[in-house]
Amino acid sequence: MDSLQIIILALLQGVTEFLPISSSGHLILPAQLLGWSDQGLAFDVAVHIGTLVAVVGYFRKDLIRIGLDWFGSLSGKGSTVNSRLGWYLIFATLPAILVGFLLKSMGLDEAMRSIAVIAGTTLIFGALLGWADYKGKKIQPIEKLTFRQAMIIGLAQAVALIPGTSRSGITITAGLMLGMTREAAARFSFLLSIPVILGAGLLLTLDLVKATEPVNWNVLFSGALVAAVSAWICIYFFLSFINRIGLMPFVIYRFILGAVLIAVMVV
Template identity: 50%
Template sequence: MSFLQLLIIAIVQGVTEFLPISSSGHLILIPKLMDFPDQGPLIDVAVHVGTLAAIVSYFWRDVWGLARGGFASVGIGTAPAERRLFWYIMAGTVPAVLVGLFLKTGGYLEGFRSTTLVAINLIVYGVLLGIADRFGAQRKSFEELTLKDAVIVGLAQALALIPGTSRSGVTMTAARFLGYSRFESARFSFLLSIPAIAGAGLLAVLDLADASARMQSDAITAGALTFVAAILTMVFLMNFLKRASMMVFVVYRVAMGVALLLFFA
């Protein structure tokens, strides 16, 4: 793969992973719209790991709190509030892990790389995001997370394995329906993504060991470039959500979905 293709993939992933517009859907569209060879699942996962590094860097205080909760769960230290949040995040991760393993072991993931499917999901889940953002209350914070809320948002996260859905978009949609504010919905969404992306990253490392030296180099380069793009995007989004609604993302999703259906019809 050329450096230009890796750069474009990294920028697209770094921007779209955090904006609720579907990173996986956009990654599938790159080779179709720009006449590039398909980058394949390994590069897709590598750039997701780049975004994981950005999440950990930006939310390092929250991540440290969750780590303290994990340590407290095995008797190292005492942090009851952090321990509760740690286990709620773990519970919310289970649905995506189970569905992801089922799809990967069954060889179903490649079947989802369809432009039509991406377009339909962009529209459907975009409309749901708009409804949730318009009518959802804004009273809850991440610290008020309950087991029920964690599982509901976790079930929504499992839907994001289908391209065009958007992991951040569908989890923010669920959180907004549950009454979390826009800012807290994004915070909740990103922290919930850490175990799921880390798990996918571990599988990618195992695949990377069997890949060619060129593919290994491409994956590392793409991940590093994505980290830079992701950090910049996260700073923008978290500040944006403090003062604006998600309607601009809803409009983008619906317009993009309709355009794709017309273009590839």
């Protein structure tokens, strides 16, 4: 890949990983419109590491509090908001892990990566996001999250294994439907992404170890750096402005993206 491809693909991964606009829908377009070849497994690992560094770095204080209280609950110090949140994140991650292994074992993970599937899910789940933002009560803070609600959001995250759904989009949608505020739904969605991105990165790394393709470390470092910086900026501005701008701009954008994908498919 040349420098332009590295920057564009890493930016797309960093930004779309956390915005509710579908990363797979964006990553398929350069190959379709510009004729770029697949970026390769090593680059996928690098940008996943970049986005993981960004989200962990942004929520580092939250993660430290959650971790300390969670370990405290194991040693009998009692339950706190943060320790419960730690347990919720663990259990809410399980549906995505189980469904992911099931799809991979059946060979459906790659079979679903078609433009038709991505275009359809981009439009359908975009409309669902708009409906949830319009109808949701948006009154519950993250501190009032229950185990049942966390598991519902976790099940929604498993649906995001269908390309075009958008992991952040479907989990924020579920949170809004449960009455959470926009910021609370987004914050839990981002925290929930950490074990998923970590798991995906580990699986990709295992595949990379088995592969024989040469590794260009300069490309990998550049991709990871661009993905990390863009992801951190994206998280910062999204959480800062979500209550003011709402989610309708992203819904409209998804409709436009879905239409572009359909046009690419038809032409």
